[in-house]
Amino acid sequence: MQRGIFPAVRGLGVYVAAAAVLFVGLLSSQQLRAGDQSRAKELIKNSCASCHRFEGKPDSRFKLRAPDLMWAGSKYQRSWLIGWLTGKEAPLYAKGYRWDLSQEETKHPVVSESDASSLADYFDKHYKDRRVKVGAFDVSKVTAMEVEFGRGAYKAHACIGCHVIEENGKIVGGPQSASLVESGRRYNMDWLFRFGQNPQDFNPHSGEFLADATEPQLRAVIGFLAVQGVKDFKYYEPWTSKEFQNASVDRGKLIYKEYCSQCHGATGKGDGPAASGLEPKPAVHANMAFDKLPMEYLYNVVNHGGRAVGKSTSMPYWNLTIGQQGVADVIAYLKATFKGGAAEAAAAAPATGGPSGVCPQPRKTQQAPDEFLAKNNPLPASAEHVQAGKKLFMETAKPLACMNCHGTKGDGNGPAAMGLMPPPRNFTCGATMKDLPDGQLFWVIKNGSPGTGMMPFSGLPDDEVWQLIHYLRTLAK
Ligand code: HEC
Ligand code: HEC
Ligand code: HEC
Ligand code: HEC
8 A cells, every 4th residue: 555655756756846847937936936835735635634634632653653743843853754755764663653563564665855854844834732832941051961870761761671772882772662773863852851851742652651750851852862863963952052161160159168068178178077977088189180070071960960070979959959050150169169279188188098109009909800800901001002091091081081190100199189088099109000900990990999989980991991990000119
């Protein structure tokens, strides 16, 4: 049956294209548009409505032949829609929309470029969904961190059980519902946001899974979907916003006193009244060189809390309490106040268990499980791998490049080092490093050292961890 429609639709398209060429000189653009409209209407009636519904209430997909299109004017990005209608997009339902019916593999009907364009205009005009608030989800404000949260929530809410996405070049997930591989190019995000608020308003067979998500979680999941299939997505960097341009050290000082000093201490020495009960201890801000730390990290740890950067959950998230302006102000205060100079570092040495650079270095780190201790670096110690490890160490490792704590020389004297108890490992210290097998290093990098400032780098692929280890081994003297 579909085979019948296919050539018919295409044939009509050619006919109309030829007619349009003939009449183009005679018709005003207004009339042309009116012509497009009736053409689209006719197409819908004759070529689409046999499968798709354009009106009615949401109904069980098991009573439908194809996805509902009564909100088609709000749901898609125009370029995707035209690509879909002209047969350039990948199928959405790997097992067929009605996987419950055994059906031969079918191809979607294809229309000409100009018909697709007329249909898109027609949808835009007649099938807008009034429940969808324009501007409800601002794609230009999606941050890299939010996308990471979204990835976590996507997995935690079992989305991956029914929808496929692409991960490291592979398609993963259950294929029985709409593919989300290209969702960033496919959906209008305002529609997606409204869908997420109550999916049952669109499809009775979906959405239970989002029901217990909070609005920030929903936004994060949509942020995650907004980047799927989009090359070079431009992430928002909140620390470039006007709140940061207008940040005030004085206001930040007040915030520090009211919200931070209870743990970090009135003068940033980590000795606030709440500190004694915490493990790991609040960072000793007085010893940290804040102006040398990347803004992305400072923003994430203050705005989203310790957990977001793999640190202790005792470091709260401040966004909801002090807002963007408050976060900007308190960071401005940290940078203006705490510079972590050599004098402060020396003065703090007793509190932090010895200056970071000492060798041999006192070490209480937990031992890795046996299966890790038995591991050996599977990569050759080639210049290429060492160089790749160095780049991760110095610049790219997320949530925070190693050198910020371990120092550019690897001696444990990075700008954040002096605020940490115990201090970061001194990789230049051969006497300490020679007793640490590769598997131990691997395990700590992946899992962090609980109760210390060493956060887990669980997002790093194994190979990159091994490259880092090759680099660390070059530092020991
Ligand atoms: C023979 C049945 C059939 C006809 C005719 C048909 N479609 Fe479809 N359409 C489907 C099915 C089935 C899907 C689900 C996509 C898949 O299986 O990959 C779909 C998907 C779509 C989608 C994406 C829906 C979504 O959000 O998941 C759009 C848009 C669409 N069709 C528009 C049209 C238009 C416009 C026409 C008429 C020119 C048309 N279709 C004709 C069966 C049909
Ligand atoms: C048990 C399977 C299942 C799970 C789990 C699930 N979904 Fe769905 N989802 C569906 C079904 C079924 C539909 C309705 C569309 C269809 O008929 O395939 C749907 C529809 C959707 C749509 C709209 C698809 C479209 O183009 O119309 C999106 C977006 C979506 N789900 C996202 C999610 C997200 C995000 C999660 C996790 C929070 C999730 N789903 C969890 C089965 C599931
Ligand atoms: C309830 C106690 C508590 C409060 C209140 C608190 N923090 Fe923290 N903070 C911590 C702890 C504990 C850590 C150390 C986390 C770790 O190392 O795992 C930390 C770490 C940090 C760090 C990261 C330092 C590093 O190691 O990289 C910054 C920056 C920071 N806090 C800023 C603030 C600011 C600004 C405020 C006030 C708006 C604040 N904190 C309020 C407990 C607190
Ligand atoms: C926020 C500060 C911080 C960052 C960033 C950081 N580390 Fe650490 N690291 C520490 C601290 C503190 C320790 C000491 C932990 C302890 O004593 O158990 C440590 C310890 C280690 C150890 C010692 C393991 C052992 O068994 O003794 C290794 C290996 C290590 N880090 C590797 C890395 C690598 C690789 C990176 C970057 C991908 C990194 N660290 C980033 C703070 C940091």
